[in-house]
Amino acid sequence: MKKLKTLLPSLREKKRYIxxxxxxxxxxxxxxxxxxxxxxxxxxxxxxxxxxxxTSVWLLKDCWNQKTQKGILxxxxxxxxxxxxxxxxIDRLGDNRITFKVLKISGTIKSIKKDL
Amino acid sequence: xxxxxxxxxxxxxEGESSVEDIAKRAKLLGFKGIxxxxxxxxxxxxxxxxxxxxxxxxxxGIDIFIGFEAKTLVDLKKLVGMRKEYDVLLVSGHDLNxxxxxxxxxxxxxxxxxxxxxxxxxxxxxxxRLAAKNHVAIxxxxxxxxxxxxxxxxxxxxxxxxxxxxxxxxxxxVMISSGASSHWQLKDPKILISMGCLxxxxxxxxxxxxxxxxxxxxxxxxxREGKDWIRPGVKIVE
Numbered sequence: 285m286k287k288l289k290t291l292l293p294s295l296r297e298k299k300r301y302i303x304x305x306x307x308x309x310x311x312x313x314x315x316x317x318x319x320x321x322x323x324x325x326x327x328x329x330x331x332x333x334x335x336x337x338x339t340s341v342w343l344l345k346d347c348w349n350q351k352t353q354k355g356i357l358x359x360x361x362x363x364x365x366x367x368x369x370x371x372x373x374i375d376r377l378g379d380n381r382i383t384f385k386v387l388k389i390s391g392t393i394k395s396i397k398k399d400l
Numbered sequence: 401x402x403x404x405x406x407x408x409x410x411x412x413x414e415g416e417s418s419v420e421d422i423a424k425r426a427k428l429l430g431f432k433g434i435x436x437x438x439x440x441x442x443x444x445x446x447x448x449x450x451x452x453x454x455x456x457x458x459x460x461g462i463d464i465f466i467g468f469e470a471k472t473l474v475d476l477k478k479l480v481g482m483r484k485e486y487d488v489l490l491v492s493g494h495d496l497n498x499x500x501x502x503x504x505x506x507x508x509x510x511x512x513x514x515x516x517x518x519x520x521x522x523x524x525x526x527x528x529r530l531a532a533k534n535h536v537a538i539x540x541x542x543x544x545x546x547x548x549x550x551x552x553x554x555x556x557x558x559x560x561x562x563x564x565x566x567x568x569x570x571x572x573x574v575m576i577s578s579g580a581s582s583h584w585q586l587k588d589p590k591i592l593i594s595m596g597c598l599x600x601x602x603x604x605x606x607x608x609x610x611x612x613x614x615x616x617x618x619x620x621x622x623x624r625e626g627k628d629w630i631r632p633g634v635k636i637v638e
Binding site for chain 1: 425428429542545546549550553584585586587588590591592593594595597598
């Protein structure tokens with residue numbers, strides 16, 4: 285399939301990266317897929333299909349660190365509050381109780397990766 | 401910026417977690433201080449609670465305050481009578497008469513979840529004006545949102561938005577708290593701020609709801625601890 289020509293920087297959507305850490309009950313190590321399904325289910329429940337489409341939310345797979353339980357979420361600059369509020373509504377992963385700690389919000393992935 | 405969570409229940413009242421677990425988690429999440437909330441029926445446990453709190457506060461390095469939550473008009477009257485013995489007076493909102501009495505009483509610091517178990521928002525323009533006059537903060541309780549789902553959650557969010565709108569219009573203080581009954585229900589300050597923004601607060605107002613409003617209450621607590629204080633607006637001047 286032919287690839288689309290890359291948009292000019294001024295025409296691209298402005299992104300925000302949110303780094304977070306999961307604090308779990310007995311120090312369980314959650315996988316990317318556990319977290320991905322929880323994030324999608326909760327955001328869809330809370331914001332609805334239309335709401336989620338407006339946030340451009342995405343959990344970055346290569347930035348998920350299973351050992352430290354730290355990861356990065358990407359969304360557009362207008363919906364940072366919606367995405368962070370949705371994270372607060374995830375209080376369980378499977379049978380385990382968890383808490384999200386938001387570490388940093390940044391406009392570039394380079395600067396947010398420094399703190400991970 | 402210092403953030404405070406002023407509505408947490410420990411195992412002393414209806415909560416599941418110990419004060420130590422709560423304090424450790426609050427410190428980890430970046431809170432400067434918390435308020436452990438009790439009910440009037442547990443008044444006899446206050447000495448034990450204060451002793452525990454003092455020890456834990458020093459050990460973990462976080463400010464811990466004692467609050468009492470009045471559930472009825474009778475409780476409220478009794479708690480107002482002994483206002484100097486504890487730090488924060490909260491009123492558990494749900495009944496219209498109680499909500500009205502809470503915003504009329506200068507000794508009250510916070511009216512918690514005025515929309516709890518109600519079809520309406522539990523607050524009108526008269527009450528919002530009184531809350532502003534008497535500096536009674538109207539609480540946004542995160543646990544209410546967390547523990548509800550689907551249509552109930554949407555009703556609660558709507559009522560909270562309505563309350564925030566009224567509070568902004570009449571300049572009544574708004575406070576955001578987790579309302580946690582376990583240390584697992586404590587939320588990151590950034591999450592509480594974001595929820596405040598979704599409910600109609602500006603970003604700086606939402607930050608103030610976690611920082612400036614509780615700091616105002618702490619200032620009052622310190623004033624009350626002084627020997628000259630008699631009641632709100634009355635103190636001995638030499």
